[in-house]
Amino acid sequence: MHDGDTVEQAVRQVLTSINGDLSPKETLLLGELQGLAEEITRARQEMAALxxxxxxxxxxxxxxxxxxxxxxxxxxxxxxxxxxxxxxxxxxxxxxxxxxxxxxxxxxxxxxxxxxxxxxxxxxxxxxxxxxxxxxxxxxxxxxxxxFPSSATEPARTDVPEGRALANGPQLPATAASQADIDSLLASFD
Amino acid sequence: MDKNMNILIVDDYKTMLRIIRNLLKQLDFDNVEEASDGSEALAKLRAGNFGLVISDWNMEPMTGLELLKEVRADQRLKNLPFIMITAESKTENVVAAKQAGVSNYIVKPFNAETLREKIEKVLVHA
Missing domain, CATH: 1.10.287 (Helix Hairpins)
Incomplete structure (x- = not known):
């Protein structure tokens, strides 16, 4: 069962178990839960459409x-x-x-x-x-x-050699340094 | 400048090795050996007698930067002239290479004149 179904079912169970009038706070809470369930269902449909x-x-x-x-x-x-x-x-x-x-x-x-x-x-x-x-x-x-589940995040990079961590080239022409820039940077160390 | 010295060129792109070898040949350097990554290069350097290394940065499993660090940490190889030829042109890359002891740094794409100029500069200071 998916998250949206679970929330919808929970809301229904709460509504059927309630005797008497709902307090304004309870009404608000149930309304938000109902909205959340609809949002999850809509998201699932959109993802299916993808x-x-x-x-x-x-x-x-x-x-x-x-x-x-x-x-x-x-x-x-x-x-x-x-x-x-x-x-x-x-x-x-x-x-x-x-x-x-x-x-x-x-x-x-x-x-x-x-x-x-x-x-x-x-x-x-x-x-x-x-x-x-x-x-x-x-x-x-x-x-x-x-x-997206939380496991979708990038795993932490450990024990990556410095050369690997810095290997992001080639740079795009707009951001790449020229040979003159490199020479000038190297000269700044002298 | 000793044009008969052994030069080791290191790149994981065979085509790039071929291009550098041809450009070196046109600069009258005929004794050129090749390696396809840092590990292979290190083994060749330790086994042979080279006057210059020209290495790419981004290679598997050992990058050019790790090769450079190994070379500088090796008692016999630590003074070997080492030129990095790479598409990595960010300041942090150049700084890391300089801190690791690179002799000079050429950014791809490059031309024969830049290669000649950097080799001359490095070998004069060797």
Missing amino acids: KVVDINTSHIPVATDELDAVVAHTARATDEILDACEGLERLAPALPAASATAIIGATTRIFEACSFQDITGQRIGKVVTALKSIEDRLRLVEERFGP
Whole structure:
């Protein structure tokens, strides 16, 4: 039996057991209990309408799989690009000096640009972690079919290495420090 | 600067290791070894003879910061130049790395020129 049913039943039992007139205080209390029961019933209906089961068994797993696929595809594409660059570099010694320099300059820029794969991979990893957290919380809703139980709160983090506790990157462009900011911060220690 | 020194690069993204290795090659550093996390790196550092470590921060099971602390706590490795290359750009990260004894810190994405500049700076002071 769910919480809303329990409260409704309790109110009914109280009402049927009462003989004589209710005091204003008792009337107020019973009215509040009745309101609470209705609120709980409404919340349960709203949660049912959310189709929590669909979200947990279909939407979130599909979304995380898609994101994993994005990471895998970009990794493969990046490896292909790097293969091609390394092939060009091997040709450089056989070329006239100016051409070889141009080739090396171009491949350097490509190598630099390819680091996008690492950054996007980490960002997508953060999104997947967030989705899995939502999935866990929705599972609790599904089990209890009622208000969030207190166990839905994050477990206390103990014995977490400092490096793990501070590992929250990559930062979003709006809040990320530039290399100049980092240099300046490091210099402040000297 | 000894371009023949052994350099250990540490990152859990194989692609990133490949990119750093290629950039180092273009800077004429050819003796490059790789590790995919702090634990593997520490084992390689203790077994080998390296002149520089270039490490990512966010790796499992041992992060770059824990690797740095282990390196600085090791009698034989404590003076080894250590550059962190990471997307972790918050002030608290840089401060924690500095307090742990990092030699320099490069924020991703980075370019070859920044890598060259930081390596030169670190090796001059080594």
